[in-house]
Structures are given as C-alpha cells and as structure tokens.
Amino acid sequence: MRLILVGLGTVGQAFIRVLAENEEQLRSSHRLPVHVVAIADSRGIAVSSKGLNLDLALKSKSETGSIGGYPGYGSFSPSERIPELISLTDADILVEVTPTNVVDAQPGLENILTALRSGKHVVTANKGALVVAFEEIEEEAGKRNLLVKFSGAVGGAVPTIDFVRSCLNGNRVLGIDGILNGTTNYILTRMCGEGCSFEEALAEAQKMGIAEANPSYDVDGIDTACKLLILANSVMGRRARLSDVKVAGIRGVTRQRAEAAARAGRCIRLIGSVSDTITVEPREISKEHPLCVDGVLNAVTYHTELAGDMTLVGRGAGGRETASALLRDVIHVSMLKAGGVR
Amino acid sequence: MRLILVGLGTVGQAFIRVLAENEEQLRSSHRLPVHVVAIADSRGIAVSSKGLNLDLALKSKSETGSIGGYPGYGSFSPSERIPELISLTDADILVEVTPTNVVDAQPGLENILTALRSGKHVVTANKGALVVAFEEIEEEAGKRNLLVKFSGAVGGAVPTIDFVRSCLNGNRVLGIDGILNGTTNYILTRMCGEGCSFEEALAEAQKMGIAEANPSYDVDGIDTACKLLILANSVMGRRARLSDVKVAGIRGVTRQRAEAAARAGRCIRLIGSVSDTITVEPREISKEHPLCVDGVLNAVTYHTELAGDMTLVGRGAGGRETASALLRDVIHVSMLKAGGVR
Numbered sequence: 001m002r003l004i005l006v007g008l009g010t011v012g013q014a015f016i017r018v019l020a021e022n023e024e025q026l027r028s029s030h031r032l033p034v035h036v037v038a039i040a041d042s043r044g045i046a047v048s049s050k051g052l053n054l055d056l057a058l059k060s061k062s063e064t065g066s067i068g069g070y071p072g073y074g075s076f077s078p079s080e081r082i083p084e085l086i087s088l089t090d091a092d093i094l095v096e097v098t099p100t101n102v103v104d105a106q107p108g109l110e111n112i113l114t115a116l117r118s119g120k121h122v123v124t125a126n127k128g129a130l131v132v133a134f135e136e137i138e139e140e141a142g143k144r145n146l147l148v149k150f151s152g153a154v155g156g157a158v159p160t161i162d163f164v165r166s167c168l169n170g171n172r173v174l175g176i177d178g179i180l181n182g183t184t185n186y187i188l189t190r191m192c193g194e195g196c197s198f199e200e201a202l203a204e205a206q207k208m209g210i211a212e213a214n215p216s217y218d219v220d221g222i223d224t225a226c227k228l229l230i231l232a233n234s235v236m237g238r239r240a241r242l243s244d245v246k247v248a249g250i251r252g253v254t255r256q257r258a259e260a261a262a263r264a265g266r267c268i269r270l271i272g273s274v275s276d277t278i279t280v281e282p283r284e285i286s287k288e289h290p291l292c293v294d295g296v297l298n299a300v301t302y303h304t305e306l307a308g309d310m311t312l313v314g315r316g317a318g319g320r321e322t323a324s325a326l327l328r329d330v331i332h333v334s335m336l337k338a339g340g341v342r
Numbered sequence: 343m344r345l346i347l348v349g350l351g352t353v354g355q356a357f358i359r360v361l362a363e364n365e366e367q368l369r370s371s372h373r374l375p376v377h378v379v380a381i382a383d384s385r386g387i388a389v390s391s392k393g394l395n396l397d398l399a400l401k402s403k404s405e406t407g408s409i410g411g412y413p414g415y416g417s418f419s420p421s422e423r424i425p426e427l428i429s430l431t432d433a434d435i436l437v438e439v440t441p442t443n444v445v446d447a448q449p450g451l452e453n454i455l456t457a458l459r460s461g462k463h464v465v466t467a468n469k470g471a472l473v474v475a476f477e478e479i480e481e482e483a484g485k486r487n488l489l490v491k492f493s494g495a496v497g498g499a500v501p502t503i504d505f506v507r508s509c510l511n512g513n514r515v516l517g518i519d520g521i522l523n524g525t526t527n528y529i530l531t532r533m534c535g536e537g538c539s540f541e542e543a544l545a546e547a548q549k550m551g552i553a554e555a556n557p558s559y560d561v562d563g564i565d566t567a568c569k570l571l572i573l574a575n576s577v578m579g580r581r582a583r584l585s586d587v588k589v590a591g592i593r594g595v596t597r598q599r600a601e602a603a604a605r606a607g608r609c610i611r612l613i614g615s616v617s618d619t620i621t622v623e624p625r626e627i628s629k630e631h632p633l634c635v636d637g638v639l640n641a642v643t644y645h646t647e648l649a650g651d652m653t654l655v656g657r658g659a660g661g662r663e664t665a666s667a668l669l670r671d672v673i674h675v676s677m678l679k680a681g682g683v684r
Contacts, residue, residue, distance in 0.1 A: 018648060022512065026512070030512070157646075157648070157649030157650060157652070158649075158652060159505075159509035159510070162508060162509045163501075163505065163509055166504060166508030166509060167501035167504045167505055167508060167509065167670075168501070168670070169669075169670045169673040169674055169677075170364065170367075170368070170372070170666070170669045170670050170672075170673045171666055171669075171670065287629060287630075288629075288636055290635070290655055293632070294630055304499075304666075306360060306499070306662065306663075306665075306666035306669070307498075307499030307500075307656065307657065307663050307666045307667075308499060308656065308657045308663065309656060309657075310499070310500060310654070310655065310656035311653075311654070311655040311656065312652070312653070312654055312655075313632055313652065313653040313654075313655070314649065314650065314651065314652035314653065315649065315650045315651075315652075320648065321648075321649050321650065323648075324512070324513055324648035324649045325649075327511075327512045327513075327648070328509075328510070328511045328512050328513065330512075331511040331512045332511055335511075
C-alpha cells in the first residue's frame, strides 16, 4: 500500500508515529506493507518511490519545522506543487490532514479532488472539505469506484461513522444526539463541577493546550456543527449545508446557571442534534443521562428503529486518537482493495 | 437468501416479525430477497421450498403453540428430525435460537455443527453452543470457509462483537469491562436508587418479566460469565472455558451496602472483566463511571491500545433487540456471500 501524506501538523506527525510503531504488526497480521512515498507540508516536499524513512521524516520536521529538511530535499513554498505531486505520484491512497477551513475548504478540497481524479482513494480528517463539498467528493469517488474515508473527522478515536455503516446493518438511524467537541465539554465540566466562570475555565483550557488562542471555532459551536453535519450527511443520507444548522455556542452559559444545574444534580452540555432539524446548543441534562460525559470525552447517541438508543463514548480529540482513526481507514481501504472483507 | 429457523420462542418469533416488517426494505436497499424455507420448534416443523408465509407461521405459533399448526403440517415430536431437516434442506443460512444450555449445549450445538457440515452459514443467539464448543464451531466453519455470526448472543442489540471486528481495525483490545446482564442491573439499580432489598427488587423484576422464576442463571452471574467468555474468545483471541471464569453473583449484596454506596454518590454493578484473568463480581463504582448505567441497559468498555477506552451503551435484552442483531448478521452474511462489502 503506497501512501501520500499531505499535512504534517499534530495529526500528520502522530499518524507517522503510529504507522512506524505498527509497521511490523500491519505486515504480519494484516499482510499489509505500508510505504509512505511522499510527504508534503506547507513548506516542503519529500518523495521516495521506495518509501520514505519515517524516523527521518519526523526528525526533519522537529529540527527544521518542515519535511523539506528531509535528507536530499530543501524547504521551499510548495503549495501550488502539491496537487501536481498528488496527481503524478504513483500511490494508492492520499492521507489528507491539512488544517480545516470551513470557508472555501482549501487547500484540502483541491488535494482531495486531485487524488480522486488521478485514481487514488482518500483518507482524511479534514472537516472543511467534507462540510463544504460532501456531495461533490462523493460523486467524484463514486464515478471511479474509489473510497473516501473520514473516520478521523468526527469523534477522533470514536468510530462514529463506521459504527453505523458496519454495525447497524438492517437498522435505520432515526436521529442523533452528540457531544462532539472536547474543548467545550471540558469547559462545561469545569463550570458545572467546580463553579468556575466561563472565562476562568476557558483560560485554564487554553493553558492546557485544549483550547486555541482564538477559541471561537470551538466555543461558538462551529466545530460541533461541522461534525454533526458530516454525520447527518454521511450516515443519515441528509443533504444539508452548514447554513442549515442552527448553532448556539456556550459563551452565554453563566456561572449562575451552571451552579444551579449542578445543585439540582444536573449538568449543562453542548449537544448537537439531528432530527427534523439540525441544531447545536447548550442543554441541561441529568447526571444519569448517557451524554453526561466529563472532560474532553465525546459521546454520540444514535436513535435507531429496531434497537432503541445506542451510545458510543470515547476520546474525541488528540493527535494520537485521530491518527488511530486514520490508520483504521487505511487498513479498511486496503482490505476492500484486496477483496478481503470482514 | 434462503433461511432455516430453528427455535420459535420469544427471540424466534421476534425475528420473524422483524423480517416481515423489513422484507420490502431488504429487497430494495440491500437487494436481498429473504425466504424462510423451513421453521422448526420443539413440537413441529414446516417447510416450503418457495418460502413460508411469515404471518401464517406466527399465527400457527400463537394459536397452536407450535409451527406444527402451519397449514398442511401437524404437530409431532421432531427433535430427532431437526438435524436431518437442517442437513437436507436447500438453504444458505441456519438461524439457531433454541434455548441456551451451558451444560452440554444441546440441542443447539448439534444443529449448528450439522448446518456447517452441510455447507450452511450459521447465525445464532445461542450462548450454550458458543460457551461449550467455540473452538470446534470455529474450526468446522473455517474448514469450509463458512461464517458463524453471533451478534445476538452478547449484548442483544448492542453490537459488542462487530464493533471490535469492524470498527477497531489496526487497534488491539487490551481488556474489557462490561455490564452484560440486564436483570441483575435492574435489581442493583433498584437497590442502590430506591433502597429495596435484593428479595424485593428480584420479586419486582420477576413480576415485570425481566427475571425468570428460577433466577439463578442471571443473579448468580452465570449469564454474565457466558457472555464475557464469548467476548474474550471471539474478540481477544483467548481460548478460555467457563471453568476459567471466577464468578460471584449479586445475592450477597445487602441493602445496607447498596444504601451506603448510594449515600456516597456511588453505585454497585455486576461487572465482568477480562484482563490477565476473567472475573464476574459486584463492584462499587462512581456515578460518573461510564459503566454506571441504569435499569436493563448493557454497557461495555474496551480498553484499546491506540485509542484509549471506548464504551458502548444500549439495550441488551429483549426479543426485538436480539432479533435486530440476528437480522444484522443475516444481512452481513449475505453481503459477504455476494462479494459486496462495506
């Protein structure tokens, strides 16, 4: 299996690490030798038809800030060359993990479409491309009988999409409720449990690296809305757009409201829901509610036709967790490609 | 897809109902016409090479107590003829749902082995056969490249086995903790929440049809041990037997202990654990613990290597829930057989 990796931030580096650690296991139990034949980041490119040395790739990134420091390569601005690299390199799968951009989805969308048009499967954690152009991506893939897998985009390590596709055969998902953003869940857990204000909890999350310097994407509910939209479109067959999602974030949750909820044995959580409508808003639920998970956990409840409610809980974020989802997708594509199935 | 159904108790009847309700959907979205060509229960047999009328089969059962009342058939004692029926009938899958027997696994085990030896895939919810003879069943199936699926045996509607096989590719399960028996969980929920004694909560569960007249199988932890064993052997590759499981039930949980736990914001639950050892015992956990689910719910936590802990929560018992698991397995077998994959 020959991979191109585009994007070498937290997730891209974690993916290389997980790949390196599991190389032997992949070869023996899955009969799956994996070669990363090209890596690109925003400042450089490295290519080897026999497969790059993964340790050297990580070393180059940590020492020079780019894959361009890989022996024999130099840093330069490669953005316009990345589609060319994807198109011309002989590979089976593009692993696309450039930053999410929900405005025009670039550069992820062009990378993904270029891969599909040159006959490559795609594994991605890039929410922007899926939010902006899900139908176009599905259509390009369908035309060529290629696979697009995006387990890492929603729920991190929690297999929110594969669960429906592989584990609920014959059963319909009628609705979804989920905690899909670890940052806001951490802040709300602190507010309801320890009596922090929103500002205090946010500052703490930023200090811990759980929240960004500009926290809007998380705390205003946009990240949750994007993930919910990807779920609705991929596992419930909706054709919704981001503008169809009614979004309220958690800035309006006061310390008083959080404390009152806690005193009543309840908690406030930012819940995304797909029913007739698609909404994201802070809701008060009881401590016994399956979605009342603490800290940076994610949780998704599927309301199913034949089997009632099923809830999945696990670590939503983290480079290593998302990398494990990418690896799962790479293995899945390889098995289907080999005609091996499970 | 041609099915033989053996066993027509709560689960068998629910399976027929779910099949009848979803016939059209199966035909259209899965391109899967399903014909039940033979049904057997402990008192009769009905066969039709074109497929039995499912409504008439249910009517026969409710009016005469057996499938033997199906038009053109008569009740008789068919036990020795069922293996012959399985062996000689032209069918793709045996759906085996006779009662669980953990002593010698009969009649389920003979039915399952007969199906495999005559080239039929098996879908079953029969824990007895899997507990007593997992290796023999796997070996018989493996020799002939046949599938044995048993989603309904562990966790009812909750896809405890498929989750690992389909959703955790590339990730290893290092340990399992689970609430696998709804009856004991209901009793413990009542004891910890409402201050009932064990006897009161048990009597209530029996009145509601949640517990059997002879509750030993549930309250002494045997059912949990069987399910845990099936999980350990099937998703963690163990080769354990029932005698390897250290089992303690919930009869020893006093009202005092339950009330003390509740006062401390904790709860007692019957937890099955697979680590170096396999154990079933009542344990005190905090209300925030992911396994602290209420009522007849089931919950399983997988400790995974790459993705941390993942917990699955849903309805474990109930004819309809188990029937949905059987249907899922039938669809899965059909897809693999057709070379279609997901």
